[in-house]
Amino acid sequence: MTEQKTLRSQRWLAREDFRTFNHRSRFMQMGYDRKDWEGKPIVAILNSWSEFNPCHMHFRQRVDDVKRGVLQSGGFPLELPVLSLNDALIKPSALLYRNMLAMEVEEMIRCHPVDAAVLMGGCDKTTPAMLLGAISSDIPTVFLPAGPMLRGNSRGKTLGSGSDAFKFWDERRAGTISEAEWEGVISGIARSPGTCMTMGTASTMTAIAEALGMALPGASSIPAVDAAHQRMSVQAGRRIVEMVHEDLRPTQILSREAFLNAIAVAMAMGCSTNAIIHIIALARRAGRMDVGLDDFDRLSRQVPVLANIRPNGTSQYLMEDFYYAGGLPALMNRLSSFLHLDEKTVSGGSVGSNIEDAQVYNDDVIRSVETAVYAEGSLAVLKGNLAPDGCVIKPSAMSAKFLRHSGTAVVFDDYPSLKAMLDDPDADITEDDVIVLRNAGPKGGPGMPEWGMIPVPLKLVRQGVRDMLRISDARMSGTSYGACVLHVAPEAYIGGNLALVRTGDTITIDVPARSIHLDVGDEELARRRAQWQAPPPRFERGYGKMFIEHILQADQGCDMDFLTTQAGASAGDPDIF
Incomplete structure (x- = not known):
């Protein structure tokens, strides 16, 4: 069988019937010709950029870097915008819409002629949402993290997003800081594109994506505005085309051991409490129903906190410092005795091969097991x-x-x-x-x-x-x-x-x-x-009504009951329509 017949996209484009005529003509309407797509993997770049999402402001440019990498490896890249979730601006909760984005990612992949996907996300709920959808659609996928913003600064003081906002808000309530100092905090605490530079949910979840094997080695630690982030974006574009030829899909990567690696890394990072909900949801989508709260508690007792990053302890350090200290590969190297090193990753290598040469350049930012920030895990x-x-x-x-x-x-x-x-x-x-x-x-x-x-x-x-x-x-x-x-x-x-x-x-x-x-x-x-009497419904129509009727509890990952693996398969073959 030739490569052309094995590519999923060719079901839309390589046949001789009226529907294929229509598909080709619409591609040509956009200015493409046969040499753009014939025999080439079509890579969907799912971009969660929007003008309401400061964490993803740079994605408007980064998508071009991903495209460059796809073209270098002989693929055909097409950008596919998806819902953008910014935790700071969405009310009442971005988690309410996590599953909406997950459904959109799954269905956009399923209904379009694509062979692989690059997921561009990073702000808290976009990472788990995009991975949830990619797991369920199960085509070759690389996650591209947005990266943390630069450290904050005001009046000569280093500020950490979120953590210092809470601290200074209490001081303002107590009347211990002036209005001018408060305005300096507002304007100085977030001063570049990228996600929160503290160890919040965003950095937790992008690190988890990397620990799971779904992002390139070191990708989650690179600051959003660093030139290395552009290079990583190109590398992700090149690598996704290779993954199509290898037929390397999420379900081949996401074993129970991969999720145990993610939990161990999360604990060592001093992770966000939100990690529990998202990892359980991801595991259930991957059919790993045996990953749950007991695994978090067991590993919490075993794995120390090694990342000395706010808000853990009294740390002065932020994610920019973590990157300069060696980033996630360096931390995982120090954590290797707790990890399953033979697990596959999107790099094509194993977890062990990805981290074997990683070095720590600042022993205070990335501690050893012996000098841990906290003797047990974060949660x-x-x-x-x-x-x-x-x-x-x-x-x-x-x-x-x-x-x-x-x-x-x-x-x-x-x-x-x-x-x-x-x-x-x-x-x-x-x-x-x-x-x-x-x-x-x-x-x-x-x-x-x-x-x-x-x-x-x-x-x-x-x-x-x-x-x-x-x-x-x-x-x-x-x-x-x-x-x-x-x-x-x-x-x-x-x-x-x-x-x-x-x-x-x-x-x-x-x-x-x-x-x-x-x-x-x-x-x-x-x-x-x-x-006791039950409170009245929160929604009576639309997505909110569907959410309330089908959402699972926190210990089950807050996924929709009809989206879990046990709910059954969806119609995946476009030929039947």
Whole structure:
């Protein structure tokens, strides 16, 4: 069989029938001729650029670099715009639309005459969304990370996006910084294209894409505006054409061991709490139903935090420093005893061969196992009667005194009522109390807004308090920090035990023991459950209605129930239509 007959795109373009005539004529309408496509892999460049997404501002130019690489290797590149999700601007939550982008990527690949795809993403939800769609469509795919922005700067101080925004906001609320200082933070904290340069969700997820083997070695660490990012984009274009000839597809790369590598790397990076939701969703799309919360907790106990990057600990370093220190290959080299080194990657080599020559150039930025930032992994999974299906906390970015804590619950059913208390200088609350926010989960939010890093109440901020225990079924930004228990499952909106907590109840957490407990008897909980009434629907039409009806819980990855591998196959062969 000739290559021309094996290329998927040739089903549209290489036959002698009326439909093929129509396909060819439309290509020629765009100015292409037969030499552009005949016998060549057609590579779709799925570009999530938009003028509402500052993280992807440079993609307008980078797509030309990818095209250059595709042409150099004998492919035919075509740009295919897709939904652009920017976490800072989309309300109520970019997670609400993660699955919408995943569906678009899958269907755009399936319905067009393409043989391979380069995915251009990076802002928090675009990475998992694009990978979810690519896994389900399963053609040769390379993920191209947007890269982190340059470090922030104001009045001679280095600023980290998100993390320092939260810190200075508390100082402004406390009245300790001037309006001019605050304006300097606003204008200086994000000063180039690229994703957050702290160890937030964006850098976490692009590192996970690389650790999974779906991005080129070192790609996730390169700053967005560095010339090396342009070169990497060209390399991705060249490599994707080679992958077509090798028939190297996501399902051949994404083994259970690949996901265990991703979890280990995430822990060593001091990852965002959002990593749990996205990795579980990706694993389920790849048919790895045995990847779950227990794997995160086990590896969390084994793998230390090696990346000394804000918001972990008291680090002064940001992603730009991480890149200069050797980037992800250097960290993975130091982590190699925890990794499955024989796993395949899009480079054509194994994980082991990709990292064997990587070196660390700054031992304070990328620590050794012996000098780790934090002895255990970044995240901890807690379970108990308040979260039977689990919840998550980030011990590496919180005050140690709350690792074991009992306090009185102060409960809020919605964010507006919570905010009123937070801004009240005379609020009835103490540092030892436990703030509880509910109805902010996958269905209740909807889409799990990043409300989980609940600000410390103004009354306490003015007293010098900067951390306290907070519990919710929401998420928090990966740039966030503090003693925040998140992703409580099942969520309150569907009747999880979080819905039964009352102000005045005692809640106890023990992070070393991985437990969370509502100190209320079973009989009393049963009585409260009998009185509980479900909140009204958040949406009554459109995508939002579909989302609420089909979204899975946080411990299952927040994918749609009809998009998982177990839901069955979709019509993949264009010949039948």
